[in-house]
Amino acid sequence: MVQSFPRRSFLGGSAALAALPAGAQAPAVPLSARPLSESRGLVYVLNSRDATVSVLDAVTGAERAKVPTLREPHHLVYTPDRREIVLGDSAGNEFQFLEPATGAVTRRLRISNPYHLLYSPDRTMLAVASLRRDQIDIYDAASFELRHRLAVPDMPSHIAWTPDSRVAFFTLQGNNSLAAVEAATGRLLWKARTGKTPAGIVFDARHGLLVANMGEDNVTVQAPEDGRILRTVRTGAGAHNVFPSPDGLFHYVSNRVANTITALDAPSLAAVRTLRAPGAPDCLDFSADGRQIWFTQRVANRVGVIDIETGALTANIPVGRSPHGILFHALA
Template identity: 50%
Template sequence: MRRACLALSLGLLGLAPAAVRADLVYVLNSGDASISVIESSTREEVRRIPVLREVHHLIPTLDGRELIVGDSVANELIFIDPATAEVTRREKLSNPYHLEHSPDGKHLVITSLRRDQVDIYDAPTRTLLARLKVPDKPSHLAYTPDSRVVFVTLQGARGLMAIDLQDRKPLWTAQVGSQPAGVIWHRGRLLVGIMGADHVAVVNPADGRLERTIPVGRGAHTIFPSPDGKTLYATSRVDSRVTALDAETLEPRDRWDIPGGPDCMSFDPQGRIWMTLRWIARIAVLDPATGAVETIPVGRSPHGIYVHPRREPLPAAGTEPFVATAEPALAPAKAGQDAPTPQPAVWQRDPVR
């Protein structure tokens, strides 16, 4: 309240400093059943949203107005207004671990790591269309740009499975390496983080054939494309490292050692990378331009992360009427400067076809 009054006074006097962004950062604390809401300008946790059991991944709704958080052990989806950090509703749903909408918005595919199943839902209604029993530990997923096929890593079975979304049946299952975790579609190929090894596997999506490997560090986990599509960032849990790959050549370009087990990432409008550090109950903010890293405490075993662009700090819960400051209310930004970026929840579907 005091902060809001001060900002209002300064604004009326024309003394307000040049706008400092106050994006909201959502962090899913899988180890202590909560969601931390961090304000990017102060680096402070402004809310702690309790959840029931284990939250791992999140995505925006198709219209972008809400976040969908999967609480796997509680069999529940939690919907959050990203501008206000309010929980808007909850839905019962079987064991949602990793989830992603298809690019055409028709399907929502959800993996259930503990139950060895992949569920295909009608995205707008979340009606279950098919449930596939699959080999050990289906983990992460990615789509073809035409939304016809979804690829799922099988963490406990060294595998990658392609599933046809039209007839909802597996097309092929291929061995890609020990404990495959993250997977993305990238320029006609699949990139798979091989957690039991030190590389990202480049896989042919037609038949699952392994074409080459890109060394990134032991415990290779997930890969995230930068908002401009020029760089891929890969996390390695054992070496605790982030490696920047050239999106064109896939050659390593840069790397940062960040202790704590970097896992999921999200990008803020300034191009900084916010990432969860799985083993030390912190998140890190990495500026890839300068290499500067700072960390912020959150809850236990933070996993999924999402940056929601905002101009102003979030008012304290229940103190005053909320003044809409979400991205649609922002003044148009100059191209390439401060433009709001569509944020990947876990990772972004590749904009490059």
């Protein structure tokens, strides 16, 4: 594994990946002497202000590689076949594809300002929210040909799909609203009010759309048919994003201002637990065994690790500036 990362000279050298050997960067700061994780894996962290990806060893927390991007990477997802990770570099106007097991760059694609991106469940389409040009795009997932582009008011931020891939939902951060777009036609189906500064959004078949309202302390539950608010669930100040746990039992909400992560019981949406998460928590992912939360501490230039069972913050790992998107890739 380690040998697969080429070295990088001071000026960049000839290595395409600009990677470093294990342990060459600032070490993890585990808060206990035990290994960080029982799950083998690589954790990909997008350092948006450094234009790099930190690739962390999930067991030791050591930085295994630092992969350069062009300008400003924010979000990342697996490609539908899970053979690649694709990250959106918004200011660099580029998708960069990585091999999940090594972090090697497999290809790049020019694309206008991709901020958030999400494949449709049927794997045929890719939705892109462009925060800096007030447009949302739907691409063909295989060819990346633009199918539809729609101008929307003020800061399209995060995306969710219906399970049937018929409708894509976009939070409009600067407009306190949510837009539903018919994927086949690119037609705006409806626009509905949310709380203040909506950011993260997920589709939950039991409840509807869960929208984290960063300008408030809550998640609104909204009807997929017309966007009406069905109920409001209090989490913590600056509710930023929502992440379903791998076992489907909880939704975890990062609260940017409160510096906490709230666990919502998925069937009832009751707030059952509040975890301390310093450093303005942003995106998070779960270890392969589901026992840890790895989250980016946006202003502290670190990644935090929380043991879900105890709720303790078990590590605080230095990464690059303004870490945003994060993905835990399990290794066999």
